[in-house]
Structure formats: structure tokens, C-alpha cells
Amino acid sequence: MSTTAVVERENFEELFEALRARGYESVGPTVRDSTIVYDHIETVADLPVGWTDIQEAGTYRLVRRKDEALFGYVIGPHSFKKYLFPPRHTLFTLEKTSEGVKLVDAGDPVPQYAFIGMRPCELAAMSIQDRVFGEGPFFDTEYLRRRQQVFVVAVNCVETGGTCFCTSMGTGPKALEGFDLSVTELLGDAGHRFLIEAGSPLGEEVLADLPHRAAESGEVADAERLLEQAEGAMGRSLDTGGIKELLVGNPEHPRWERVGEQCLTCTNCTMVCPTCFCATVEDTQSLDGATAERVRRWDSCFTTEFSYIHGGSLRPSAAARYRQWMTHKLASWIDQFGTSGCVGCGRCITWCPVGIDITKIAAAIRASEEKKHALA
Amino acid sequence: MVPRFMPVLDVWDDTDDTFTVELDPGPAGFSFRPGQFNMLYVFGLGEVPISISGDPATSGRLLHTIRGVGPVTSAMRDLAKGDLVGVRGPFGVPWPVGLASSRDVVFVAGGIGLAPLRPALYHVLNHREEYERVSLLYGVRSPHDLLFEDEVTEWRGRFDMAVRVTVDTADRKWRGSVGVVTKLIPRAPFDPHNAVAFICGPEIMMQFAAEELAKSGVRAGRIHLSMERNMKCGIGLCGHCQFGKDFICKDGPVFTYEALHSRLDVREV
Amino acid sequence: MLSPEEVLKEHPFFKGISDQHLEFLVSVARPLRIESNHFLFRQGSSADCFLVLHKGDMAIELHVGAQGARIIQTVNAGEVVGWSWLYPPHRWMYDGRALNTVDCLCLDGESVRKRMEEDHEFGYEVLRRFGEVIVEALNRTRLQLLDVYGTGD
Incomplete structure (x- = not known):
């Protein structure tokens, strides 16, 4: 769609501002109980700054990184599913009246969510649930009314976890579609920056609000190289043939x-x-x-x-x-x-x-x- | 997911543990196809899938025949005239009564399985000239448990329909057949090469009946059975009623024996 | 009325049996007509034959104390009844009651047993047929035992 932009670390905060200004409630990764969970987040400081996770079968541990990466972990136990398909929610409330049964409340109100730090695998999961709930002949209106207004900030995986196998499933480590913005985090000597691509007109609008510059070809190549490395570094693999x-x-x-x-x-x-x-x-x-x-x-x-x-x-x-x-x-x-x-x-x-x-x-x-x- | 509320017109006992609830769908009526089911809701207590057991041509009376086995169905026995019942539906793939036209039709019912078959029986009898020979093979536990006894007796008296009833056990007052329903199949009047079968009853009974029909020469694709699974939503979204690749509520409940055959032999699918 | 030969020739149970064996069976067959509600055999009495039904229906019953007679299964024209004659003590396990007018052939047990001993090929033909009947009856009985129409309580 658009060319790749670069937003410096010190300007990344503005993303939260731009989304807030458009009425979005940002939800995304934050550290709680030694785990990275998804919750309401207001600012960059709420992100798991400088943390990473070590994952193996039956094992999950948070450890400090040597750097201050915002998205330097893989994934936690939560997925964004909980915002579109809540673990527990009221479908309706009814009241008996003299005339019969009256519908009092047709379910919970729906916030307008921005998903911050959505991994490519989760984006793929959302598109799978879009089919499950939205392909008919019957529709899950509860899911669809939440889903319709979501703003997606995807974050590509330059590091992979011990139990990841998205390459086998064709869902990562780079988000290809379905996002409003896609982010690749770059660290190192050239400074802490984010390569950002817009995937929708709304994404372009939000990106336009952030102080940014066009990416240099070297930066794009760096990101590609990191993602390629990640692709080969999956902790697991699954042969899906037949x-x-x-x-x-x-x-x-x-x-x-x-x-x-x-x-x-x-x-x-x-x-x-x-x-x-x-x-x-x-x-x-x-x-x-x-x-x-x-x-x-x-x-x-x-x-x-x-x-x-x-x-x-x-x-x-x-x-x-x-x-x-x-x-x-x-x-x-x-x-x-x-x-x-x-x-x-x-x-x-x-x-x-x-x-x-x-x-x-x-x-x-x-x-x-x-x-x-x-x-x- | 919000049900539509309908007043109860009447509730009556069919057998010791089975009863029928008649609902008033209002002036617009309630159209459904034979074999479809509704999700019935008792205010504040819960919702259960129940097959429609009435005549599809009489859309002003909505009948459900229910066996009281859980808290919701047991509470339905206590419904009185004027009480409101929540209805969502009709759901599910119906009996393919159209595919059966110009053929012999064999209904095989077991126990309360006669209830989901009755709308199809009504349809076939309402359009009797479109079908060749019609037979109903019906198995129940004891003569005491016969469902729709008056009607079965009436059908039995018809010249254009063969009705055979068998029970698992009986005393000497019973003049009819004793034994499993599959035993009625070899002696039923149908041409296996031109017959369509509709089977409804406990899964194991349907499996044996389908095997017996297949053995007699009826093609597996013309043997239809109605499956039962735990259904919560009725619309293929809650996942409970999966049977292999199928959601019983939306891909069924009626399937061909051909489609189910390989799965029926696997345990705990 | 059909002759014993015609009955045996047409009867599904003996389908495919050789002429020679059929001839023997005819020689030990005795036609029997039982009116409705009369007994063809009684529990405990000597089982000296088996019955080849060609008309009517009968009930196989067992007396269960205070419950009185329970019908275990019904048998129809085209089937055979009785395998108590095959093995000692050659006594009927159940009552056999006619549900309507029953026409059948009564085949003498002792003669058939003797022939089976002398001519194993004949013995095989008879036992193979009874084996099938017994297996089918067992399978159906097992299904009945499941009480599939119950509520599962």
C-alpha cells in the first residue's frame, strides 16, 4: 500500500495519542503477575519495556532483556480474542411484565478497541474467527459488532519463542494483511526505531499524525533480514501435508x-x-x-x-x-x-x-x- | 439469541415420562419443515433443543413432544395454559421428503424417536399419492411406552400404509411382536432398490436399523437418520454438537447413513 | 395345505440344502396345526423336536414368578423354533404359545441327531443353519438388554 515509514522511539508515544483522539481504547501487552497479559494501556510505559519471555513445553518465564525493547517478548497466555469474544458476557436480560416478557437489555456495550502489538499469528487467528462467526449462514452479532470497529496495530516477530511454529502454519512471522498499521521494531547502534507500514486508509491517517520519515533502503533490508532469521528460528514445526x-x-x-x-x-x-x-x-x-x-x-x-x-x-x-x-x-x-x-x-x-x-x-x-x- | 415468546395452549401426557406442549405461534403461524427442531426456553431456567412433532401443514399449532429427563424438560411438564415459552427456530436440515417421492418410504422409529418423524409421516400421508408403499416400523420398550397410540392405531387401520410395532418386553396382554425393531425390516413391504428410509431413535438402534436396511439392499445414500448431540446454540456457533466435521445442529440433525457410516463405528466421536 | 416337502423346499431356513438331505428331513417331519393361545411346547417338557413355522406367529415366553408370563420374543412364519432338542437334557427352556393359528412342521429330534452323528456333512449343514439363528437371536437379545429406549437413569 504505502511506502514504509520510520518512527523514532521517542515519538512512538504519539501513537497512543492519535488513537485516543479518534475515540479508541488501546489494549495491548503489559506485565502483570510475572506474565505478559493484554489489558487496557495508556502509554508506552505500560508496555513490557525491556522484558522478554522464555517458553518451552509447560514452561513460561519472564526475564530482563539487555535492551529497552517495547515488543521484545513473544506472546503471553492472553490473545486478543477475549475482546471480541469475551470470556463471559451477558447476551440479554429479560423481565416479566403483565403484558408478557420484555427485553430489558440486549447485551454489554461495546468499546471501540485498538489492538496494540497484535502478533501476525493472532491476526491470522482473528481472521479465522471472522470466518467462524461471520461467514454464515448464522452470524454471531456479538462478535461482529465488536470486530467491525477494531483498529489493528500489528507487530512483526523479529524474535521467536521456543514453542512457536507460525512458519509451518503460514501465518508469520510477518503480518501481510488485515492490519491498519504494521510495526517492525529495530534496535541497535542506529537507534531504537519502528518501521511502520499502513494497511488501510485509516492506518495511513493515524500514521500521518505521528512524526515520521521515509525508511531508508538499509532499514527495510535490516527488517527483512531479521524477519527471515526469525522464520528459520522457530522452536517447533508441524508438517501440515495431508x-x-x-x-x-x-x-x-x-x-x-x-x-x-x-x-x-x-x-x-x-x-x-x-x-x-x-x-x-x-x-x-x-x-x-x-x-x-x-x-x-x-x-x-x-x-x-x-x-x-x-x-x-x-x-x-x-x-x-x-x-x-x-x-x-x-x-x-x-x-x-x-x-x-x-x-x-x-x-x-x-x-x-x-x-x-x-x-x-x-x-x-x-x-x-x-x-x-x-x-x- | 433472544427467543420469541409464545403462550402455552395445552400440555398433555403421552406416556408416563413423555408429554406434548402445544404453543400458540400467533396469527402469523410457524412454518417449519419435517425433522426441524426449536430451542425452547423456560424463563430463567434454561434452553433445550426439541424436535417439532406436529403437522407442518397446520402452522397455527406448534407441537413439541418432550421427555422429562433434565431440569428444563422436567419443568416443561409443569407448564400451564397461558405460560410463556421462549422459542428460537426452526433449525436444522429436514427429512428429505421430496427425495422420497415416487419411492417406497420406510419409517423406522425407536422410542421417542417417533416424535421427530411424525411431521414427515404427516407430510407423506398428506401427499399420499406422491409416494409408493409406506411403512412405519416402530420399536418401544413396552406396550406401556407406545407414543401417539391412538394415531398409530389409526394408521394401522389404513389400507395404504403398513404399520408394525414391536416391544422389547411384554406380558400376555400384548398381541403384537416382541423383539428389536431391526427384526421388522426383512418383512416390511418395500422394494430395497426403490426405497427411502427415515430412521429416528437411540443412536445404537439407528445404527443397527441402517445396517439391516443396507443389508436388505437399500442404498446408504437413501437411508436417513436424525442424530442427537448436546446443542446449546442451535446455529453452529457454540461448538458443542460437533460430530467429526459436522455440526449436528446446522449440518444435521438429518444425515444420510452414507455420510455418517465411517464415524458411527468410532468410539467417543 | 402344503405337503411337508413343499414346505421344507420353500422355507428360508433350508435354502440351498441338497435333495438327499431334504428327502431325509421330509421323512422325519410331522405337520402340526396349533390354534391361537394354545401351547406348542411348555417350559421343562421334553424337547423332542424343532419347529419349522410356515404360517402364523408364536410367542416365546418365560414365567417370571409374580410377574407372570413375560414374552421374550415373537417368532414368525419363515423362522424355526427350538434348539433344546440339540443338546441334553433335551428339555424346553421356554413356553411356546401360538398367537394365532400356527401351521408348522415338527422335525423329530432324535432322528435328526442320529443322522447328524452318522453323516457329518448333514450335521454341518444343520448346525451351520442353527448357528446363524442362534447368533442372530443372541445379538437381538443383547440389544434388548441394553434398554436403548430407557432414559439412561
Whole structure:
């Protein structure tokens, strides 16, 4: 779209101003409880300045960086999903009157969000949820009314984490589309700067408000080189070739039983996943029975209640629930929405308390399949 | 997600544990296709998916036949005339009654599975001349549990329809068949090469019935079954009712045996 | 009324059996007509034959104390009834009651057993057919045991 601009570190604050002036509430990364979470942020100082994260299966740790990078970490347990598809929110409130039942409140008000520091994998996750909730024949109006007014400031990944595999999933480390602004952070001798590209007319407007200059070809090349390095430095990889047939064709693979023995069915993987969309509703009423409310909250296919029909749960075993989750994510999602449900962010690996690794399970099933073919 | 409220016109017992709720959809009526379901909401208590069990040609009376198995369905038994019930729907893929025209139609029902089939039966009987031979094979636990008994008796008296009922267990007062419903299939009057089957009942019963029909020569693509899963939203967004790649609520509940065959044998899908 | 030969020739149970074996079966068959509500056999009585139904329906019943007679299954024309004759002590396990007028052939158990011992090929043909009937009955009974129409409580 536009040519690349450079904004110096000392002017980056102006981004917050420009968004505020347009009525946006900025949400993005900040440090809380030794973790990088997404929350309301007002200024550059709220960002995780000088922090990075070390991630492995079942491991997450924040450590100090040697520099003052604003986006020098990978990702935390939160994803921006929580702003578009809130973990818990009221769908409606009803009241009984003499004339019948009246709609009192049609749900929570919707702020106009600017997502600061959205990683390319999360941008891909959002575009997947756009399909899930917005492709029809039925639409999730709650999601869509939040989504419509989002301003996206994507930040490309010049460093990758121990559990990342976005290259395998084709979602990173550089944001290609779907953003208003895309940022690449440059550090080093030439100074702390940000390469910024606008991806929408609104993005160009906001960029115009920031003191900036055109990028030099050397700066663009530096950024490209960093992103290329990142591409080769993923902590994990996943072979997606024929993955749908592989998983759908192996529902009785012994590996499911083994992972079922490890899995605590704690639901962490589904809670941190930026694409998981399952939800349940809770209906309640006031003590006098005059008003009733319906609340929607995130649900997880790792609970037994999830598949409950009268008589019992249809997936009592942990093995079946893990298989459901992973087969849905990597295989049936393709049938349902024309895309994989995995963006390779690695959160499910990092935040699994027993370190179950989706890439390893997929590889193990593939290996035995290949062995089967070799023997045949 | 906000339901439309309709007053209860009547509630009556069909069997010891099953009852029918009749709702008044108002002057505009309520059109639906046989096999579709509604999400029914009891104020403040919860919402459950229930198949529509009435005649699609009579849109002024909306019938749901319900078995009281959970808190919401049990509360529905206590509804009285004038109470309001929230309705969202109709949802789901219907029985393909059109595809069955000029063919023999075999209905195989098990237990409360007769309720979701009844609208299709009504449709076929309302358009009887469009179909060849029609049969209803119906299995229940005991003679005591027969659903829509008067109507089944009436259908049984028709000259243009074969009705066979079998029960799992009975005492000597029962003059009919005892045994599983699949046993009725080999003796039912249909030409397997020109028949369409609609099956509804417990999953395991549907699976055996579909196998028996397939064994007799009915093509798997012409055997239709109605699946049941946990449904929360009814519109394919909440994820609960997934069965492999399908959302039962929006890609079903009616599927061909051909489409489901490979999944029905896998445990805990 | 059909002759025993015609009945056996047309009956699905004996489909494909050789003429020679059929001839023997005819020689040990005795036609039987039972009116509605009469018993073809009683629980505990000597099982000296098996029945080849060609008209009517019957109920296989078991007396369950205070509950009285429970119908376990019904059997229709085109099926055979009884395998108690095959193994000692050759006693009927159930009551067999006609639900309407039943026409059947009663095939003498002792003669068939003797022939099966002497001619294993014949024995195989008979046992293979009974095996299928027994497996089917077992499968159906298992399904009935599941109480699939119950509420799962």
C-alpha cells in the first residue's frame, strides 16, 4: 500500500495519542503477575519495556532483556480474542411484565478497541474467527459488532519463542494483511526505531499524525533480514501435508490413548488458544423470578459436560477429548471453515501443565503412518 | 439469541415420562419443515433443543413432544395454559421428503424417536399419492411406552400404509411382536432398490436399523437418520454438537447413513 | 395345505440344502396345526423336536414368578423354533404359545441327531443353519438388554 515509514522511539508515544483522539481504547501487552497479559494501556510505559519471555513445553518465564525493547517478548497466555469474544458476557436480560416478557437489555456495550502489538499469528487467528462467526449462514452479532470497529496495530516477530511454529502454519512471522498499521521494531547502534507500514486508509491517517520519515533502503533490508532469521528460528514445526486425512484416518491410533494418560483435561490449551470458539450459556433468574439473564461464557471440549446428553457424556475418556480437540483444530476445521484452526502460536504447548505438544503428537501419528506404508 | 415468546395452549401426557406442549405461534403461524427442531426456553431456567412433532401443514399449532429427563424438560411438564415459552427456530436440515417421492418410504422409529418423524409421516400421508408403499416400523420398550397410540392405531387401520410395532418386553396382554425393531425390516413391504428410509431413535438402534436396511439392499445414500448431540446454540456457533466435521445442529440433525457410516463405528466421536 | 416337502423346499431356513438331505428331513417331519393361545411346547417338557413355522406367529415366553408370563420374543412364519432338542437334557427352556393359528412342521429330534452323528456333512449343514439363528437371536437379545429406549437413569 504505502511506502514504509520510520518512527523514532521517542515519538512512538504519539501513537497512543492519535488513537485516543479518534475515540479508541488501546489494549495491548503489559506485565502483570510475572506474565505478559493484554489489558487496557495508556502509554508506552505500560508496555513490557525491556522484558522478554522464555517458553518451552509447560514452561513460561519472564526475564530482563539487555535492551529497552517495547515488543521484545513473544506472546503471553492472553490473545486478543477475549475482546471480541469475551470470556463471559451477558447476551440479554429479560423481565416479566403483565403484558408478557420484555427485553430489558440486549447485551454489554461495546468499546471501540485498538489492538496494540497484535502478533501476525493472532491476526491470522482473528481472521479465522471472522470466518467462524461471520461467514454464515448464522452470524454471531456479538462478535461482529465488536470486530467491525477494531483498529489493528500489528507487530512483526523479529524474535521467536521456543514453542512457536507460525512458519509451518503460514501465518508469520510477518503480518501481510488485515492490519491498519504494521510495526517492525529495530534496535541497535542506529537507534531504537519502528518501521511502520499502513494497511488501510485509516492506518495511513493515524500514521500521518505521528512524526515520521521515509525508511531508508538499509532499514527495510535490516527488517527483512531479521524477519527471515526469525522464520528459520522457530522452536517447533508441524508438517501440515495431508494433515486432515492423517488425523481423520487415525481415530484409533494408540497415541491418543497415551496422550489421554498424560492429559489432565484442565482446559488450559483451549483457554489460551486464539481460535477456540466453543461457548456455553448460563440462564439465571432473580430470586423473585421477575427477571432472567443469559450469560455466555467460554467452554472447552476437555470437560465431560461439553458432550453431555441425557444419560451421560459422549466423551468420557481424556483420550477422546484430546482427539476431538486436536482433530478439530487441525483437520475438521478445514472442512468447516476452509482453513486450519491452528496458527502455530504455541500457547497450547507452553501453557499445558504437563507439556503436551501438539506438534509432537502430529509427528508421532505421521511417523507410524509412514512406517505402515513403508512396510506395506 | 433472544427467543420469541409464545403462550402455552395445552400440555398433555403421552406416556408416563413423555408429554406434548402445544404453543400458540400467533396469527402469523410457524412454518417449519419435517425433522426441524426449536430451542425452547423456560424463563430463567434454561434452553433445550426439541424436535417439532406436529403437522407442518397446520402452522397455527406448534407441537413439541418432550421427555422429562433434565431440569428444563422436567419443568416443561409443569407448564400451564397461558405460560410463556421462549422459542428460537426452526433449525436444522429436514427429512428429505421430496427425495422420497415416487419411492417406497420406510419409517423406522425407536422410542421417542417417533416424535421427530411424525411431521414427515404427516407430510407423506398428506401427499399420499406422491409416494409408493409406506411403512412405519416402530420399536418401544413396552406396550406401556407406545407414543401417539391412538394415531398409530389409526394408521394401522389404513389400507395404504403398513404399520408394525414391536416391544422389547411384554406380558400376555400384548398381541403384537416382541423383539428389536431391526427384526421388522426383512418383512416390511418395500422394494430395497426403490426405497427411502427415515430412521429416528437411540443412536445404537439407528445404527443397527441402517445396517439391516443396507443389508436388505437399500442404498446408504437413501437411508436417513436424525442424530442427537448436546446443542446449546442451535446455529453452529457454540461448538458443542460437533460430530467429526459436522455440526449436528446446522449440518444435521438429518444425515444420510452414507455420510455418517465411517464415524458411527468410532468410539467417543 | 402344503405337503411337508413343499414346505421344507420353500422355507428360508433350508435354502440351498441338497435333495438327499431334504428327502431325509421330509421323512422325519410331522405337520402340526396349533390354534391361537394354545401351547406348542411348555417350559421343562421334553424337547423332542424343532419347529419349522410356515404360517402364523408364536410367542416365546418365560414365567417370571409374580410377574407372570413375560414374552421374550415373537417368532414368525419363515423362522424355526427350538434348539433344546440339540443338546441334553433335551428339555424346553421356554413356553411356546401360538398367537394365532400356527401351521408348522415338527422335525423329530432324535432322528435328526442320529443322522447328524452318522453323516457329518448333514450335521454341518444343520448346525451351520442353527448357528446363524442362534447368533442372530443372541445379538437381538443383547440389544434388548441394553434398554436403548430407557432414559439412561
